[in-house]
Amino acid sequence: MAVPLMQAVRVGRYVVKQHLMKRKRYPLVLMLEPLFRCNLACAGCGKIDYPAQILNQRLSLQECLDADAECGAPVIAIAGGEPLLHKEMPQIVKGLIARKKYVYLCTNGLLLEKKLDDYEPSPFFSWDVHLDGDPQMHDSSVCQEGVYDRAVAAIRKAKERGFRVSINCTLFDGADPKRVAAFFDEVMAMGVDGVMTAPGYAYERAPDQEHFLNRQKTKQLFRDIFRYGKGKKWRFTQSPLFLNFLAGNENYHCTPWGKPLRTVFGWQRPCYLLGEGYAKSFKELMDDTAWDQYGTGAYEKCADCMVHSGYESTAVMDAVKRPWHIAKVALFGPETEKPMVPEISLANQRPAEYKYEKQVADQMAEISSRKPSRGPRVRVHKTESKPQAEIADAAD
Numbered sequence: 001m002a003v004p005l006m007q008a009v010r011v012g013r014y015v016v017k018q019h020l021m022k023r024k025r026y027p028l029v030l031m032l033e034p035l036f037r038c039n040l041a042c043a044g045c046g047k048i049d050y051p052a053q054i055l056n057q058r059l060s061l062q063e064c065l066d067a068d069a070e071c072g073a074p075v076i077a078i079a080g081g082e083p084l085l086h087k088e089m090p091q092i093v094k095g096l097i098a099r100k101k102y103v104y105l106c107t108n109g110l111l112l113e114k115k116l117d118d119y120e121p122s123p124f125f126s127w128d129v130h131l132d133g134d135p136q137m138h139d140s141s142v143c144q145e146g147v148y149d150r151a152v153a154a155i156r157k158a159k160e161r162g163f164r165v166s167i168n169c170t171l172f173d174g175a176d177p178k179r180v181a182a183f184f185d186e187v188m189a190m191g192v193d194g195v196m197t198a199p200g201y202a203y204e205r206a207p208d209q210e211h212f213l214n215r216q217k218t219k220q221l222f223r224d225i226f227r228y229g230k231g232k233k234w235r236f237t238q239s240p241l242f243l244n245f246l247a248g249n250e251n252y253h254c255t256p257w258g259k260p261l262r263t264v265f266g267w268q269r270p271c272y273l274l275g276e277g278y279a280k281s282f283k284e285l286m287d288d289t290a291w292d293q294y295g296t297g298a299y300e301k302c303a304d305c306m307v308h309s310g311y312e313s314t315a316v317m318d319a320v321k322r323p324w325h326i327a328k329v330a331l332f333g334p335e336t337e338k339p340m341v342p343e344i345s346l347a348n349q350r351p352a353e354y355k356y357e358k359q360v361a362d363q364m365a366e367i368s369s370r371k372p373s374r375g376p377r378v379r380v381h382k383t384e385s386k387p388q389a390e391i392a393d394a395a396d
Contacts, residue, residue, distance in 0.1 A: 002166070002194030002235035004123060007075075007102050014074045015320050025286060027073040028313045031261040031272045034059035034092065038082040040108055042142045044172060044211065046203025047081060050360065053367050057264040061088045065095050067262040070282035075102045077128070077259075079272075084111040090118040097124045104128040106168060108142065109151030116154075116161055126164040128196065129155055133169065134183045141172070152190070159191050166194040166237050172211040177224035184225075184234050194237035198246070198308045201273045204301070205356065214304045215296070219248030219340055227336040238308060240329040241315035246306060248340030250315070254295035254302065258313020260285060265363060270294045272309040274301055276355060297344040300352040 011028070018026040037055040038048050048055065059067070068076060076096055083089055084107050096103050105119075106128045119125070132141040135148040158165050167187055171180065184195060199221075202212035213221065226247055236243060245252050256271035266278035267285040274294070279285035295310070296302050302310075319326040 002237045004164075006123065011074050011102075011316075012320075015316060019317075019320055025255075025257045025291070027071050027260050027282075028258045028316060029075040029077055030068060030071045030073040031259050031309065032059075032064060032067060032076055032078045033080055033261060033263045033272075034064055034078065034083065034086050034089075035081045035264065037085055038080060038108070039085065039110055040082070040142050040144060040147070041207075043208035044141065044170070044200045044203070046205035049205040051364060054264070054360070054363055057367070058086060058088075059262070059264055061091050061095065064092045064262075067282070068096055068099065068101060071260060071262070073101075073260075075104070077104045077106060079106040082108055082111070084115050090115075093119060093125065097122055100124060102126075104166070106130065108147065109154045110147065112151070112154035113157050116158060116163075119163070121162040121164070123164075126166055126193065127155075127158055128166050128168050131167045131169055131183075131187070132171070133175070133180060134186070137175070137179070137183070141170070155190060155192065164193050166196060167192055169195055169197040170200045171197065171213070171221065172200050173213050173217060174211060175221060177221060178228060180225050181228035184229065185232065188232075188234060192235075194235045196237045196308065199306055201305055201307045202301075203273070204352075204354070212304065215306055215343060218246065218304075218306050222246040222334070223248060223336045226334045230333060230336075238312060239315040239319060239326070240334070241318055241326050242308060242312045244329045244334040245311055245315060247334040247336060249335045249338075250318070251341040251344070252311050252314040252318070253297075253344070254305070254310035255313045255317065256294060256310050257286060257289075257291065258316075259309045265359070273305065273307060275359065276353070277359075293350065296349075297346060298349055300349050303346055303349060 015028070035055075035058050036048055036050055041048060078089075078092070083105060086092070089105075093103055093105060101124065103125050105125070108130045112127065112129065129151055131148065131151060132138045138148040138151075139145050155165050155167075169183075187195060199213040199218040200211075202209070222243070226243070241250060244250050259272055260282065261268040261272040263278075266280055267282055268275050269277040269279060269285065269289050270291065271294070279288065293299060294302055296305060
C-alpha cells in the first residue's frame, strides 16, 4: 500500500469530520512553497520566472508553522523552487512532524544525498523526488543531462537510510505509454514506496508551450499507460478515483481550495498552479475568493487542467460519499475499455486574464519599501592600552 494505513485512516477520519460538520470547503493538503528559487530551469515550469529580488525571498520557520496553524490540513506538501535550498528546511520539517502532520518534501534530488543527514526517518515524513520518466525522458524534461542518475542514486541512498520515498512524475504531450509503463516498472523495482503522476499544467510563463496535454490527450495517454499496468500492482500515492479520472472515467469538477498554497507572496488565489492574486490570511483566501469563476468550463486558463492539485481533493471527497465505488476501482484498477464520460463544455468559460506583470511590479514595490535590517554597528575606540569595542545603537 503506497499510503501508510495510519495515514489513510487519519486523513479519512478528517474528511468524514468535515462532512459531518457540513463544511462546504475545507483543505486536504497544505501546499507550502517557502521559496521560488531552484537549481534547475525546466522547460515546462513557470515557477522560477521572477526577478532575483523575488527569488531571494524566503518564508521563515515561524511563517511556515503559522501557515500550518492557519490551514489545519492533515497533510503538507513542501514544494518550490527547490526546498532543499532553504537553510531552515530541517527545522521546518521537524516542527511540522512534531505536530503529527504528514509531510512530503518535494525535491529534484540534486541536493538530496548531501542533505540526508539533516533529516530522520519518520512515519510522518516522505521524500517526494521529481522523476519525469526514464533517463532520457527526465533529463530532457529538466533540460540538464545526468539529473536522472543523480536523483536515482539519492533515492537508493535514502531507502538504505530507512526513509519513505515517493516519486512525482509529470507527463507531457508526446509521452510514449509503453515507455512510461516500463519506467513505472523500474521505480517499483527500486523499492520506491509510491508514484504520484499527473499531466503538466500549462503555465503561461513556461519556456516550452508546445508540449502541454489537452484533456482528451491526457485521458487517452493514461488509459494506455494503465492498460500496460494491468496486474502489475503499481503503487500510487493518489486516490484510485483520481487515477480513474485521469483515464476519462469520472466527470469531476475542480476543488482548488482542497490544496491551498502559501508562498512568499501570501495565500495564492485560486490554487497551487494558477496565481491570480494573493490573500493575507487563510481565512481571507477561503472566504473572499470567487471560487465559481475558476475551473474547467469556467475559466480559459483552466480549460485543459487535470492536475492533482485541483482534482485529487474532489476524488477523496467522492470516496467518502461512494465508498463502494472506490473499493471497486481500487480492486480492479481504472477502466480502460469502456467509453469515456462526456467532457465539460467550454462554451461559457470566461477569457483568460493576465496579471503576472502587475503582480511582479507590486511585489517589487513591496520589497523596495521594506526598511533594510541592520545589525548593531561596532565602534572601536582606541585607548593607550588597547582598542575597546562598544555597540552603537543601530538607529544612530
